Amino acid sequence: MDGLMMDYQLTLPAMMRRAETFFARKEIVTRLPDGRFHRYTYADFARRAKKLAVALKQLGIRPGDRVATLCWNHHQHLEAYFGIPAIGAVLHTLNVRLHPDDLAYIVNHAEDRLLLIDQSMLPLLEAFRSRVNLERVVVISEDGEAPEGMLEYEDLLQAADESAFHNSDLDERQAAAMCYTSGTTGKPKGVVYSHRALVLHSMLSAMVDTLALCESDVIFPVVPMFHANAWGLPFTAVLVGAKLVFPGPHLDAGTLLEAMEAERVTLTAGVPTIWLGVLQTLDERPRAYDLSSLRGLVVGGSAAPKALIQGFQERHGLKVIHAWGMTEMTPLGTVANLTSELRQAPADVQLDYRAKQGLPVPFVEIRARGDRGIVPWDGQSMGELEVRGPCVARAYYNAPEAADRFTEDGWFRTGDIVTIESHGYIEIHDRSKDVIKSGGEWISSVALENALMSHPAVAEAAVIAVPHPKWQERPLAVVVLKEGHTVTAEELRAHLRPHFPKWWLPDAIAFVEAIPKTSVGKFRKSALRQQFREYRISADGETSEDE
Numbered sequence: 124m125d126g127l128m129m130d131y132q133l134t135l136p137a138m139m140r141r142a143e144t145f146f147a148r149k150e151i152v153t154r155l156p157d158g159r160f161h162r163y164t165y166a167d168f169a170r171r172a173k174k175l176a177v178a179l180k181q182l183g184i185r186p187g188d189r190v191a192t193l194c195w196n197h198h199q200h201l202e203a204y205f206g207i208p209a210i211g212a213v214l215h216t217l218n219v220r221l222h223p224d225d226l227a228y229i230v231n232h233a234e235d236r237l238l239l240i241d242q243s244m245l246p247l248l249e250a251f252r253s254r255v256n257l258e259r260v261v262v263i264s265e266d267g268e269a270p271e272g273m274l275e276y277e278d279l280l281q282a283a284d285e286s287a288f289h290n291s292d293l294d295e296r297q298a299a300a301m302c303y304t305s306g307t308t309g310k311p312k313g314v315v316y317s318h319r320a321l322v323l324h325s326m327l328s329a330m331v332d333t334l335a336l337c338e339s340d341v342i343f344p345v346v347p348m349f350h351a352n353a354w355g356l357p358f359t360a361v362l363v364g365a366k367l368v369f370p371g372p373h374l375d376a377g378t379l380l381e382a383m384e385a386e387r388v389t390l391t392a393g394v395p396t397i398w399l400g401v402l403q404t405l406d407e408r409p410r411a412y413d414l415s416s417l418r419g420l421v422v423g424g425s426a427a428p429k430a431l432i433q434g435f436q437e438r439h440g441l442k443v444i445h446a447w448g449m450t451e452m453t454p455l456g457t458v459a460n461l462t463s464e465l466r467q468a469p470a471d472v473q474l475d476y477r478a479k480q481g482l483p484v485p486f487v488e489i490r491a492r493g494d495r496g497i498v499p500w501d502g503q504s505m506g507e508l509e510v511r512g513p514c515v516a517r518a519y520y521n522a523p524e525a526a527d528r529f530t531e532d533g534w535f536r537t538g539d540i541v542t543i544e545s546h547g548y549i550e551i552h553d554r555s556k557d558v559i560k561s562g563g564e565w566i567s568s569v570a571l572e573n574a575l576m577s578h579p580a581v582a583e584a585a586v587i588a589v590p591h592p593k594w595q596e597r598p599l600a601v602v603v604l605k606e607g608h609t610v611t612a613e614e615l616r617a618h619l620r621p622h623f624p625k626w627w628l629p630d631a632i633a634f635v636e637a638i639p640k641t642s643v644g645k646f647r648k649s650a651l652r653q654q655f656r657e658y659r660i661s662a663d664g665e666t667s668e669d670e
């Protein structure tokens with residue numbers, strides 16, 4: 124017997140209609156490159172998104188065509204988030220921090236037809252334009268000018284007639300957006316989101332036990348809109364009608380803190396490197412900013428060090444919400460909220476759980492596979508995490524070579540090495556290629572990094588594997604000290620000793636000025652491995668650097 128419910132399609136235009144109908148006067152604020160704030164309402168946003176849709180159609184963009192963006196976080200980018208998918212075309216956000224060679228590869232692979240670009244990114248485009256087949260380029264310009272042969276965004280919108288916008292019959296399963304993984308692991312691969320996945324993801328992100336987003340929130344996505352759709356926050360904000368604040372191009376701690384204070388931000392999100400900088404600024408100037416409106420900082424993309432969670436909480440009364448996800452998961456996978464049972468636990472146990480990656484969000488199923496099959500949920504047995512759900516990719520775009528990332532029974536292999544404890548909380552110990560394999564046992568680089576970063580003298584720490592004649596691999600810690608601090612390798616080892624088995628302790632600790640970062644602000648361990656490729660640890664633990 125069939126259910127007798129309507130076959131209502133879950134699409135992005137339906138979310139935008141709700142926002143313009145019920146939250147027309149809510150504000151969307153953008154920090155402009157010159158530091159001023161641009162503000163308008165959801166009514167303005169919806170009008171302009173529709174005009175963009177009309178204009179794109181007039182330019183010959185058809186359902187299924189890819190329209191790329193090369194932009195920071197701002198209101199025009201939000202218009203593209205909704206205007207492009209509204210006509211059945213596919214929003215393709217390009218990462219502005221990628222090398223031109225990678226951008227050329229990605230634009231060609233996705234076969235992007237049109238590009239929306241920030242004026243400040245034009246030199247970057249110049250570096251790869253001749254290698255791609257973009258038919259048109261639309262410039263979001265600060266001074267109303269566009270180079271010859273390109274269109275100007277405001278001119279385009281002005282010429283478009285909003286009344287020509289018709290809600291097309293979109294199928295919820297059709298593509299709405301695509302993102303390429305930033306290539307931390309191999310060649311960039313395209314993930315294609317359906318309308319349905321984006322709508323479901325918005326709903327599950329908003330749930331109280333996920334990020335608890337609601338109409339009265341003021342959401343400040345610091346994570347770039349080209350990094351897994353700013354973790355879906357712009358979509359979720361529109362669904363619930365929350366005020367949005369976009370940081371624009373300046374992401375230094377002071378500028379971010381200023382915006383959070385001025386706009387009374389309630390929830391923000393970004394990678395740990397951003398928040399490490401913000402915490403340092405707050406520590407230096409504890410009373411300089413009024414952050415009393417802020418109820419949470421979502422930290423994800425890499426493991427949130429325990430010291431970061433503790434530092435915000437204890438020194439500034441601010442709550443870190445630790446989350447794990449992947450581009451392939453739209454992207455939220457787990458959130459480290461505490462269940463009512465865990466809220467009764469002693470403070471140190473609560474902190475331990477908040478520093479894990481957390482419980483899966485609704486409709487994300489998990490299991491972990493070790494060398495001998497699926498591992499028990501005992502908090503000890505490590506395995507590669509596999510997931511499935513309605514917001515999880517079932518394939519990469521035109522990438523048959525990556526078919527082995529999916530299991531025969533339809534799960535996605537995350538490449539993350541985890542333990543799962545009895546409640547179902549996961550803890551990420553490493554990416555499979557970063558885990559240190561010492562004498563047949565695995566050492567978690569993430570756990571060592573966390574512990575090192577809890578030392579008051581340490582600003583950043585990354586741990587990598589180096590070859591070892593007896594144990595195959597041993598850990599090498601690469602450490603950046605906070606300005607004006609000193610500490611010896613032996614002192615750092617003493618700091619780690621109480622928390623780890625002896626054989627986990629790094630054999631060597633190298634002090635450096637900076638750790639190389641990826642385009643989305645994660646430690647670039649491949650570059651570190653390259654940098655320290657000549658590092659050798661001898662069987663008796665002596666270290667040397669043979670050139």
Ligand code: ADP
Pocket residue numbers: 304305306307308351422423424425426427445446447448449450451454480537538539551553554643645
């Ligand atoms: P990329 O694959 O290019 O790095 P993603 O941003 O999609 O792009 O990265 C997803 C990966 O980031 C995850 O597989 C995981 O290894 C890591 N990650 C994300 N969030 C966390 C977290 N909270 N703790 C540890 N690792 C994380």
